[in-house]
Amino acid sequence: MTITPSQRSAFAARTFAALRHRNYRLWFFGQMVSLFGSWMQTTAQGFLVFQLTGSPAYLGYVGFAAGIPAWALTLYGGVVADRMPRRTLLIITQTAQMALAFALAALVFSGIVQPWHIVALSFLLGIANAFDAPARLAFVRELVDKEDLTNGIALNATMFNLATTTGPAMAGVTYTLVGPAWCFMLNGISFLAVIGALWRMRMAPQPVAPRSASAWRDLREGLSYILHEPVVRTLIALVGATSCFGISFATLFPAWAVRILGGDAATTGLLQSARGLGALLGALLIASLGRFQFKGRLLTVGTFAFPTLLIVLTFTTWLPLTLVLLTASGLAVILIMNLANALVQTLTPDALRGRVMAVYSMVFFGMMPIGALWIGVIAERAGEPTAVISGALVVLGVAALIRLAVPQIRKLT
Template identity: 65%
Template sequence: MAASEIENFRRQISLKNAFSSLRHRNYRLWFWGQMVSLFGTWMQITAQGFLVYELTRSSAHLGYVGFAAGLPSWFFMPLGGVIADRVQRRTLLMITQTSMMALAFILAALSFLHLVQPWHIVLLAFLLGIANAFDAPARHAFVPDMVGREDLTNAIALNSTIFNSATAIGPAVAGISYALFGPAWCFMINGVSFIAVIAALWRMRLKAGEREVSQASALQDLKEGFRYVLGHPMIRTLISLIVVTSLFGVSFAVLLPAWAVKVLGGDATTNGWLQSARGIGALIGALLIASLGRFDFKGRLLNLGTFAFPLLVLAFSLVRWLPLSLAVLIGTGMAVIFIFNLANALVQTLVRDELRGRVMGLYSLTFFGFLPVGALWIGTMAQRFGETAAVLINAGIMLLLCTAIAISVPELRRLK
């Protein structure tokens, strides 16, 4: 960014803009329901990762769980996007959220009874992935139903604020709870937390009957979505950027439980602090984007994130002091949220309304589908070459690919 752009960026930041989407009643319900639910989700993610490592002492097994959670995305998420364009999205979300709640209670029961085995966690992660494959496209496409286009970027940023507030607090609480009481209570709290978002969805007042139901087959609708994405240069580029980030960028977080023990010499509490540091950074980044309001330099801010993130991950791989590791992870959290938030907002701004569910299904696939492939890849690399080498190599690859995208599609920086 040039000096004049940085000054414009500074002037445009306003807390008055940060929460403008909360003036919509439906979005207020969603905001607070999700805040509670995602707190529980991050408690489970943190506890589950450390439980897997405790049971197996294997970085590769962390990758297996991540792969199992994301594998259903490849088979069901594009179909989930088609369904999100055909049915009431609120109804679909209530079904998926209830399914996720049931799976959390099953894992809690297995843990309380001291029956849990690594294969149980892999299987439940796979089933959770199926539910998420139908949940994610509907969740993304549901945002304009609550706020309209005028507050879309702000609502997406606030969604990230919810997610990353939970990321900042949930893992730290999970780490302490795990150390004091064991993993079962983390899973139980997650199950109970789903009640908040299910109740919020139930209480919403939404306009009915405005979406036309397609007369074509699901396969034809799916093909139309693929053709639209492949034929739209900017949407295609934005989704490619998410593929690169999911495959070679954020997958390093899969190794944090092993990193806490083997590299930093810590325990479950250390793992919780590492996970929370990422969340704090992402929360700061999301609030920063939200506070900008309806700004017109999204492409430049996205470009900043695509270079800052891999450079910070490279720095993290070389640090061996916990306080400095936490500081660098805060930076990675800020940078990656610039990528995901702004790519999401730009795709949702560019897409036609009647194709929103399908396009967001494919967008979600790039994250939830490639993240487990990246988890399996980096977990296997770490097992063979060590955690440090795996993180260094992945961050280097991402930096090279982001540079290639920036050079080949300079128009990306000019998106508003």
């Protein structure tokens, strides 16, 4: 069957609908450059920690330190995101993250870096993320029309995973050729792209929720909404379980590359890139569907496919097959995360979006360090494959429970 030019044009317009909005275009390309640098740092930092300590458990400690502020501060970050212009808040948080990247680069360049330095800087980065994440998630709605929200979220994931595909591979090469410090330096420089994009935006006035007597009262309002909306509550719980028991397997990539696959820093980069490639394909798939009406069914497919692929992954030591399975798992997990995000934002009133997305962020990012901690400890004691299988079985059980107890999830459009 021949595809006509008009059909190709319609497909492109549907897939990249959010890019019609000028502010979103600035955000998309600025954030993509920044994320490229962030993934270079994430990959290089993990391998540096493993080189310094030789311990998969210490990889978990670093992840845990980064996530502590998510539990302590993200909910308050959501209140702040509803009380002040989100663009202003994002400029502040992105600048703070840039400064931390330069600090880590300086420590490594000087030759004095110690594992505890990385733990401390990860903790400070977690504080910045606690305020950045809810504002960033809610900010998309200010950049596109409501009809293009799902597409905008999908394209957000596209840029994130395009960076995930290329950033780790480049980090592996850079680490091998000139050392980890340049990975951290390039990350710091990359933040200039998103900060510049935020400054250039022309924002329409946004309604700001009226301030109550206390932040706690604002927070309770958001929590009450979630507790009384079973579908929203279930979607957030699904994201938390996937983050803690599924996505946490990526913490072990440096150890997996060395101990299971007999590789090095470049192998670690390939593992991250394969996962990112799959997520990129998944995000493009969602974007290409346009304003489709079967989000719940596609989400359900992802909840079962992702843990199944992780279990299969543990039975191979051949790098090419490992990369194929990681690509497939990346596609499956993006179906969960993107569609859950889009559905929660669609169901949430505008005035509560910052606070609800703060809870979403806290659960997503807050469960990561717990997942990193437990999977690192289990891997240390029972081996990496056992740790990954254990988490995958939990995610599979949660998927089955939701399928039985909350069947209306499948009907969401």
